[in-house]
Amino acid sequence: MTQTDGSNRAAVWQDRDSEVISHAYSRYSNLVVESAEGTHLHTVDGRDVLDFGCGIAVTNLGHRHPRVVAAVHAQVDKLWHTSVTALHPTMIEAAQALIDIAPPELDQVFFSNSGAEAVEGAIKLARRATGRSDVIAFTGAFHGRTYGALSLTASKARYREHMGPFLPGVHRVRYAYCFRYCSHASDEQCSIASGEDLRLLFSTSVPPDSVAAIIVEPIQGEGGFIVPPPEFLPMLRRICDEQGILLIADEVQTGLGRTGRMFAVEHTDTAPDIMCVAKALGNGLPIAAIVARHDVMRHWQPGEHGTTYGGNAVACAAALAVIETMRRDRIPERAAVLGRRAIERVRTWQRQVSALGDVRGAGLMIGLEFMDDGRPDGELAERVQRNALDRGVLLLTCGPDDNVVRLLPPLTIPEDELDRGLDIIEAAIMDAVAR
Numbered sequence: 001m002t003q004t005d006g007s008n009r010a011a012v013w014q015d016r017d018s019e020v021i022s023h024a025y026s027r028y029s030n031l032v033v034e035s036a037e038g039t040h041l042h043t044v045d046g047r048d049v050l051d052f053g054c055g056i057a058v059t060n061l062g063h064r065h066p067r068v069v070a071a072v073h074a075q076v077d078k079l080w081h082t083s084v085t086a087l088h089p090t091m092i093e094a095a096q097a098l099i100d101i102a103p104p105e106l107d108q109v110f111f112s113n114s115g116a117e118a119v120e121g122a123i124k125l126a127r128r129a130t131g132r133s134d135v136i137a138f139t140g141a142f143h144g145r146t147y148g149a150l151s152l153t154a155s156k157a158r159y160r161e162h163m164g165p166f167l168p169g170v171h172r173v174r175y176a177y178c179f180r181y182c183s184h185a186s187d188e189q190c191s192i193a194s195g196e197d198l199r200l201l202f203s204t205s206v207p208p209d210s211v212a213a214i215i216v217e218p219i220q221g222e223g224g225f226i227v228p229p230p231e232f233l234p235m236l237r238r239i240c241d242e243q244g245i246l247l248i249a250d251e252v253q254t255g256l257g258r259t260g261r262m263f264a265v266e267h268t269d270t271a272p273d274i275m276c277v278a279k280a281l282g283n284g285l286p287i288a289a290i291v292a293r294h295d296v297m298r299h300w301q302p303g304e305h306g307t308t309y310g311g312n313a314v315a316c317a318a319a320l321a322v323i324e325t326m327r328r329d330r331i332p333e334r335a336a337v338l339g340r341r342a343i344e345r346v347r348t349w350q351r352q353v354s355a356l357g358d359v360r361g362a363g364l365m366i367g368l369e370f371m372d373d374g375r376p377d378g379e380l381a382e383r384v385q386r387n388a389l390d391r392g393v394l395l396l397t398c399g400p401d402d403n404v405v406r407l408l409p410p411l412t413i414p415e416d417e418l419d420r421g422l423d424i425i426e427a428a429i430m431d432a433v434a435r
Helices: 003-020 066-076 089-101 115-130 147-152 196-204 232-243 264-268 313-328 331-349 378-391 415-434
Strands: 033-037 040-043 048-051 108-112 134-138 170-173 211-216 246-250 274-277 288-292 356-362 365-372 396-398 404-407
Touching (some): 066 313, 089 108, 089 288, 089 313, 108 115, 115 147, 115 288, 170 196, 232 246, 232 264, 313 331, 331 356, 331 365, 365 378, 378 396, 378 404
Parallel strands (some): 134 170, 134 211, 246 274
Antiparallel strands (some): 033 040, 040 048, 108 288, 274 288, 356 365, 365 404, 396 404
């Protein structure tokens, strides 16, 4: 097949996509991928692209990991689906495996299909368990785009445009995004992380005894890969304990080894009351979970919450294989080592590129924020992304101004491929700033 023939194939698929697929899907590239393996995406026009996006932190074990593939094939030959008509062992085993790696206080699971569904269920559970109505979320948060989840989301205004009215009783305070919001020295305390914004909210807008839950991403994802000061999550835990509020950790993007720990809350030993997990749990198969303390989960009575496909046998088999592989191969520890190596290298670029305003992250969840004279530079981030793709690396952007380039390679990426990807990204940045 000639390159021209391949390009025509891609164009045909792109045209068909435009005709039959809703334009609501916003794509980061026009790649037409027909197969994938490990870190590699193979397109219909013959390209081999390194995937530094992982389907937005989903394929943490890389594409088509052999243990996950084997588990899925074995399950397909036995049982696919029961819904709530019967029990099946794979669902119970997957739940136990998830409990075994979760913070020890969390000991019951509700399976669903996506991160947004898990968030929706977590909010319902918090209201049911506390008898309270209100929820506190954070500026820059992304919790999904179904109505309840979207009511909590505040990472981009366009997600909410002409979509209201939203869920009542949602209040918002600033996330501890020190690069944008703060002027304190690096060795000084952050007022946001010490709880000043929450105390102001309680004294002016909402009494704490009406708040069912505070929902937080331990590291913000779509909001810009924001790593808060280490005192931030413990402060939330302390305030929740003082006020009888449930703490919900949205680990949809951060969970399953991405940040160098199995879950990001482990970095500060913060135990949530409810945790939402999805994305990497199935390594590409649709599965999500609410994991909560038994004394919280018991407030739901049979039939008060449900799902047709949650706990699907094939997805649960994938999740079980993912968790077993994460533990056996010490994947979170590997992510921590490779992440430190990557961040050290990326920070050397800052000495050459003044527009690279901040480099931050944990494990292999790394954000590069581009600025122009103190203002977010989304155009530069877009050029970096485009240049990288032209050279064979798929990158994603994030942040309210789309000025943060995120690095999300598989946690199983071979070291030489990580280095090659970083070589390409460095060249893409240097070319972008030279224009």
